Amino acid sequence: MSGAAPKSILRVLATLLAPMACAVGAPSITGRVLAPDGKGIADAVVFVQAPADGAKMPDGVVPMATMDQIEKTFVPGLLPIVVGTTVRFPNHDQIHHHVYSFSRTKTFELPLYKGTDAPPVLFDKVGVVKVGCNIHDWMSAIILVLPTPYFAQTDADGRFTLADLPRGEYSVVAWHERSKSKPEDTAQSITVGSGPTIEANFTLTLGPVRTRPAVRGSRREP
Amino acid sequence: MSWWARRNLRTKIFLAFSSLILAVLLATLGFTQLVVSRDAKRTLSRELLTTGQVFLDLMRERAARLKSNSVLLASDFGLKRVIATYDPETLASAALSYQERIGVELFWITDESGVLLTVSQQKADVPRSIASFPPVHEALRTQQPASAIAEVNGTLFQVVAVPVFGPDVIGFLVLGHVIDDALATRLKEETGSDISFVTDTRVFASSLPGRKRGLAMASGQRRAQLLRASTRTSLLLDVGNERYMSLAVPIEAHVARPLYALVQGSYDRALAPLYALQLRIAGIGAAALAIALLVGMGLAGGIIRPVRTLVAGMHEVLKGNLRYRSKIEREDELGFLAHSFNEMVGGLEEREHIKDTFGRFVSRDVAAAVLDGRVPLQGERREVSILFQDIRGFTALSAQLDPATLLRVLNQFFTEVVAAVESEGGVVKQFTGDGVMALFGAPQSRADHCERAVRAALGIVSRLDRLNVQLAQQGVPALAIGIGIHVGEVIAGLIGPDERVEYGVVGEPVNLASRIESLTKATRAVVLVSKEIADRLGPEFSLGRTSELPVRGRSQPVEVVEVLPRRSVAARREDGASPSSTSSMR
Numbered sequence: 136m137s138g139a140a141p142k143s144i145l146r147v148l149a150t151l152l153a154p155m156a157c158a159v160g161a162p163s164i165t166g167r168v169l170a171p172d173g174k175g176i177a178d179a180v181v182f183v184q185a186p187a188d189g190a191k192m193p194d195g196v197v198p199m200a201t202m203d204q205i206e207k208t209f210v211p212g213l214l215p216i217v218v219g220t221t222v223r224f225p226n227h228d229q230i231h232h233h234v235y236s237f238s239r240t241k242t243f244e245l246p247l248y249k250g251t252d253a254p255p256v257l258f259d260k261v262g263v264v265k266v267g268c269n270i271h272d273w274m275s276a277i278i279l280v281l282p283t284p285y286f287a288q289t290d291a292d293g294r295f296t297l298a299d300l301p302r303g304e305y306s307v308v309a310w311h312e313r314s315k316s317k318p319e320d321t322a323q324s325i326t327v328g329s330g331p332t333i334e335a336n337f338t339l340t341l342g343p344v345r346t347r348p349a350v351r352g353s354r355r356e357p
Numbered sequence: 358m359s360w361w362a363r364r365n366l367r368t369k370i371f372l373a374f375s376s377l378i379l380a381v382l383l384a385t386l387g388f389t390q391l392v393v394s395r396d397a398k399r400t401l402s403r404e405l406l407t408t409g410q411v412f413l414d415l416m417r418e419r420a421a422r423l424k425s426n427s428v429l430l431a432s433d434f435g436l437k438r439v440i441a442t443y444d445p446e447t448l449a450s451a452a453l454s455y456q457e458r459i460g461v462e463l464f465w466i467t468d469e470s471g472v473l474l475t476v477s478q479q480k481a482d483v484p485r486s487i488a489s490f491p492p493v494h495e496a497l498r499t500q501q502p503a504s505a506i507a508e509v510n511g512t513l514f515q516v517v518a519v520p521v522f523g524p525d526v527i528g529f530l531v532l533g534h535v536i537d538d539a540l541a542t543r544l545k546e547e548t549g550s551d552i553s554f555v556t557d558t559r560v561f562a563s564s565l566p567g568r569k570r571g572l573a574m575a576s577g578q579r580r581a582q583l584l585r586a587s588t589r590t591s592l593l594l595d596v597g598n599e600r601y602m603s604l605a606v607p608i609e610a611h612v613a614r615p616l617y618a619l620v621q622g623s624y625d626r627a628l629a630p631l632y633a634l635q636l637r638i639a640g641i642g643a644a645a646l647a648i649a650l651l652v653g654m655g656l657a658g659g660i661i662r663p664v665r666t667l668v669a670g671m672h673e674v675l676k677g678n679l680r681y682r683s684k685i686e687r688e689d690e691l692g693f694l695a696h697s698f699n700e701m702v703g704g705l706e707e708r709e710h711i712k713d714t715f716g717r718f719v720s721r722d723v724a725a726a727v728l729d730g731r732v733p734l735q736g737e738r739r740e741v742s743i744l745f746q747d748i749r750g751f752t753a754l755s756a757q758l759d760p761a762t763l764l765r766v767l768n769q770f771f772t773e774v775v776a777a778v779e780s781e782g783g784v785v786k787q788f789t790g791d792g793v794m795a796l797f798g799a800p801q802s803r804a805d806h807c808e809r810a811v812r813a814a815l816g817i818v819s820r821l822d823r824l825n826v827q828l829a830q831q832g833v834p835a836l837a838i839g840i841g842i843h844v845g846e847v848i849a850g851l852i853g854p855d856e857r858v859e860y861g862v863v864g865e866p867v868n869l870a871s872r873i874e875s876l877t878k879a880t881r882a883v884v885l886v887s888k889e890i891a892d893r894l895g896p897e898f899s900l901g902r903t904s905e906l907p908v909r910g911r912s913q914p915v916e917v918v919e920v921l922p923r924r925s926v927a928a929r930r931e932d933g934a935s936p937s938s939t940s941s942m943r
Contacts, residue, residue: 235434237441237523244438267524269434275524345500 162327163298166335168289168309175293176311176339180215180279182286183297184306184322198284199255201225202266202276204232209266209276213312217284218261225251233269240264240280277312300327309337316340366664367657374653375646382642386635393631398602401622402591405604408550409620412606415544416618419534420504420515426459427519427532428502436530437523440466440474448475463514463533469526471497487531491611492518496529506536506610513537513554513561513612537562551601551621556614557584565596565621584617593624600624663691667698679706736850741798742810742842742890743867744783745874746774746817749837751791758833766833767791773824777816781809786861792838794871799849800860807844807893811920814840814884818922841874843887872908873917880904882919891918899923 168179198220203210205227216222224234226249234245234253240262245253247270258264258280268274285305287295297307304326308318321337361369430436439451448466452475456464466474471488487493495503496518504517514533520526534540536554544552545564553563583592583605591604601621610616663685673681679702685695748754748770755763771793775785778795782803787794795813798806817840825835845866852861869887877885882901891900901919908915 233434235523237437237527239443242441265523265525267522272432272522272524 162300162302162329162331162333163296164300164305164307164325164327164333164335165294165296166337167293168295168311168337168339169293171338171340175289175291176341177289177291177293178213179289179293179295179309179311179314179337179339180213180281180286181289181295181297181307181309181337182215182281182318183283183300184308184319185282197221199223202278204228204234204268204274207232207268207271207274209268209274212276213279213288214276215279215281215286215288216258217286218280218282219257219259220280221255221257222278223251223255224253226253227251231270232274234266235269236264236266236278238262238264241278279310302327302329307335309339311339311341313341313344314339315342366661367654370653370657370660371650374649378642378646378649382639382646385638385642389631389635389638393634394628397624397627397631398593401602401624401627402604405550405591405602405620405622408548408552408622409604409606409618411548412544412552412618412620413608415547416515416608420517423461423515423532423534424502424504424517424519427517427530430455430459430532431519431521431530437521437527440468440521440528441523443468443474445475451475459532461532462535463509463516463531465531467493467529467531469528471529474528490516490518490531492516493529493531496520500526506608506612506616508561508610508612509533513610513616538564548620549622551623553619553621554608555617555619556612557581558614561616563619583619584615594621596621599626602627660691663687663695667695670698670702674702674705679709736848738846739799739802739849740806740844740846741796741849741862741866742806742844743847743862743870744778744795744797744810744814744840744842745792745871746795746814746838746840747789747792747874747877749839749878754834754836762833766828766836769827770821770824770836773820774817777820778813780816781813783809783813792874794867796862799847799862807842807890808895808898810842810844811884811886811890811894811898814842814920815922818883838883839874839877840884841870841872841877841886842884842890843870843873844889844893845869868910869908869915872910873915876906876908876917880906880917880919883922884920885917886920888916888918891920894920 164181166181168176168181170176198217200214200216200220200222202214202222202224204224207228207230214222224245226232229249231247231249232245233247236243240260241256241258241264243256245256258278261280261282264278264280266276266278285297285300287297289295304324306322307325308323309321310318314321316339321339323335323337325333325335327333364372436451436455439447442448452464452466465487467487468474470486471490471493472486488497491507492503492505495501495505500520502517502519504515507514507516509516513536515536516531516533519530519532521528521530541552541554541562541564551564553565554561555563583594583603591602594601594603600623602624604620606618606620608616608618663683666683666685670681670683681702682699683695685692687695758766771788774793774795778785778793781797782801783795783797783806784800785793785795795810797803797810797813803809817838821836821838828835843866845864847862847864847866849862850860851858852863853859873885873887877883880902886894888903891903894900899921901921903916903918905914905916
């Protein structure tokens with residue numbers, strides 16, 4: 136899952152950000168998210184907290200994203216989006232799913248449905264949204280609603296690239312589901328100038344992996 | 358004599374019976390008490406151990422049931438939706454509804470960090486965050502259901518904390534069953550033993566009723582001992598006025614002091630059958646005692662009555678009634694005793710009869726001496742006085758009188774002779790037709806046999822005087838007699854063949870006595886004694902003439918002395934003659 140997710144996200148981002156990139160030029164921030172022992176952390180998200188100097192967000196774009204349900208699994212398991220994104224939840228299984236979230240950021244429910252016609256859900260508040268399926272306790276995913284469209288998900292080595300940033304000074308932070316520190320505590324102020332690439336690394340300490348009864352008891356049906 | 362020996366037979370038998378039965382009764386009661394109480398204690402202890410185990414299982418099962426119910430409830434999507442509202446009013450009202458539905462006394466909902474969202478018990482004074490409340494703390498740490506026994510506002514609860522996933526933890530359900538007297542009572546119904554939930558300082562809940570509840574822990578020292586004891590050791594505690602076998606089962610709980618389940622069974626109630634049994638045994642014992650006493654008294658009567666009869670018979674015999682015969686007829690030892698008694702008395706009577714009969718023919722003294730075995734079989738030498746008496750002119754008399762008269766006169770005369778001889782302790786040894794031979798000093802030895810013999814002779818003379826008066830009235834001529842007495846050593850013993858054996862004496866003195874008697878005719882003396890006799894007489898006797906007379910068969914003459922009858926003495930005094938003067942008979 137982790138292999139497929141970054142690619143699709145990159146694909147989506149590329150689609151979304153291509154016009155901006157063309158307009159502003161293409162300086163980027165690249166680096167790694169590392170554990171204290173120096174190992175890269177996968178599935179972390181590095182994002183720009185707020186544009187500096189009142190840098191404006193692009194207007195007139197209604198971002199869209201998709202969280203699929205394939206073989207009783209949410210795909211991708213982690214979906215970072217910019218606030219205001221509408222997410223679709225197509226069901227590609229032959230059975231019903233009942234997608235919900237009780238997160239304070241976004242509480243929603245798509246009662247039992249099949250197929251790909253479920254109404255899309257608008258995520259209009261920044262925060263973490265944990266998504267589940269009422270009839271499959273082990274199905275779980277996170278939609279990370281971010282304040283800016285400048286974010287990147289780390290690969291298996293913890294590498295990320297924030298591309299096509301307009302010039303300016305940014306507060307860049309790193310987030311991970313199990314990170315012991317709040318994202319704002321990881322903030323790095325980075326000024327993006329005319330230089331080609333800015334190197335920035337983040338270090339996160341992760342909490343233990345929590346095994347939930349629902350996950351532990353999950354059985355993939357054949 | 359000991360106290361026991363002084364009691365009569367009836368009392369002894371009575372006491373022996375009672376003591377025996379009492380001893381058996383007491384031994385039975387004691388033994389039963391020992392065995393049953395030990396058994397009851399053992400059984401009770403075993404039951405308590407089982408109950409303790411069952412109790413723990415029940416508690417675990419209750420916790421497991423509560424947990425599984427809570428887990429099911431926590432996965433209820435409706436509940437998750439309600440929690441997601443985070444609206445206190447809604448949550449409170451929903452909690453009440455769920456609490457009713459699942460039937461628990463405590464129902465709390467917290468958010469994912471352990472902050473209370475609602476409290477089912479309105480009055481409860483609970484801090485907003487219960488993250489440190491033991492099961493919640495555990496569930497927060499592990500994200501797993503956790504259960505514990507914990508105290509909430511002074512009441513014990515069996516509590517479970519279950520995370521609610523949506524899909525990550527969005528909160529915790531905290532559900533609890535109260536541990537109160539009602540629960541203890543239900544547990545008692547299931548296990549059969551009283552159960553109390555206690556620490557060393559307080560009783561949280563108990564199945565013991567009312568006053569006993571507070572006493573469940575008994576005194577401090579005993580309680581401390583019980584709580585220190587191993588979980589397999591039960592002790593007797595006094596609860597109120599009842600003894601309880603008690604076992605302390607430690608319970609893992611989050612309370613200030615160690616919590617125990619005090620499993621108790623009434624020892625007294627366990628012993629109730631024993632008491633009933635003992636009462637019955639005592640009853641049976643009392644009845645047995647009563648019956649045994651009656652039987653004993655009957656038996657004692659049966660033994661004592663014949664014994665008393667025998668004792669009375671013995672008294673009769675001692676009084677001389679040898680005709681007495683016991684009328685006891687039984688086959689046992691007492692029958693034998695009575696029979697032997699009768700035989701013995703019969704023997705005595707026969708002996709007496711023999712003595713009587715024997716005495717007709719021989720002297721009573723001889724008979725007695727023979728019967729008593731005082732006569733040596735081999736014979737003996739002893740000194741005796743021999744008295745011979747003869748009727749003078751008997752031949753003429755026998756021609757004069759008809760035979761019947763003659764025999765009557767003779768018998769009258771001999772009766773007097775025998776009486777006179779026997780009154781002096783002599784024995785009439787022989788009747789010689791018209792005379793007798795009598796012995797003094799044999800078989801019964803007498804020191805003064807000489808004087809006795811002379812006194813007997815004088816007795817015969819005086820008796821004859823009275824007899825002659827009577828005979829004169831009958832027209833029978835007076836009898837005249839002569840008596841000769843001598844003393845000397847003879848051989849005495851049983852003489853004759855076996856079937857005719859008789860006591861007799863032989864020797865020269867016997868012949869001489871006879872010769873002296875025959876001298877009376879010539880000397881016209883009535884009583885003539887030898888010099889040897891005369892020498893031994895005391896002053897009371899009056900001696901007459903002394904003569905030396907030739908005797909047939911002896912070369913030397915014999916010196917004889919006349920003894921004067923008392924009448925003659927009196928007569929002579931009247932004549933002025935000296936009684937002691939001696940003169941020749943010739």
